[in-house]
Amino acid sequence: MPAPLRIHLTAEEDRTLTELRLAQNLPQRTRDRAHMLRLNAQGWNVPAIADVFECHPHTVRATLRRWEEKGLGGLWEAPGRGAKPKWHASDLDYLTECLEHEPRTYNSLQLAKKLKQERSVDLSSDRLRRLLKKKTVVHFSKG
Structure with a gap:
């Protein structure tokens, strides 16, 4: 023993x-x-x-x-525990800029595709819609 x-x-x-x-x-x-x-x-x-x-x-x-x-x-807990975020606040800021300055309107599916193509961030349209609602951005239509 x-x-x-x-x-x-x-x-x-x-x-x-x-x-x-x-x-x-x-x-x-x-x-x-x-x-x-x-x-x-x-x-x-x-x-x-x-x-x-x-x-x-x-x-x-x-x-x-x-x-x-x-x-x-x-x-204290060791760093690196838990899931890593797939997005950053700067990604949502980028989308906000697009919504405010581009003449067209986007729905959440189009915004998710734009985010994936231009920033390599893969979020579902539903998740992106929820994040943007929290940020109080409502310039897009559901779909």
């Missing part, structure tokens, strides 16, 4: 983790990780911490290892 994971915190690290745990402007997962670290440093074992947070012990171990490897930076 491997040795139990145990971290040791300096007084300053403990104070910082306490402040992070209580900070209301941080994601809950980050605050939970700070609390996991403090509990472990106080002598709690991994299974007991996992019971408190209702998570798998692997989650607690991963948090402890990330602390050992990355320190404070290991508490």
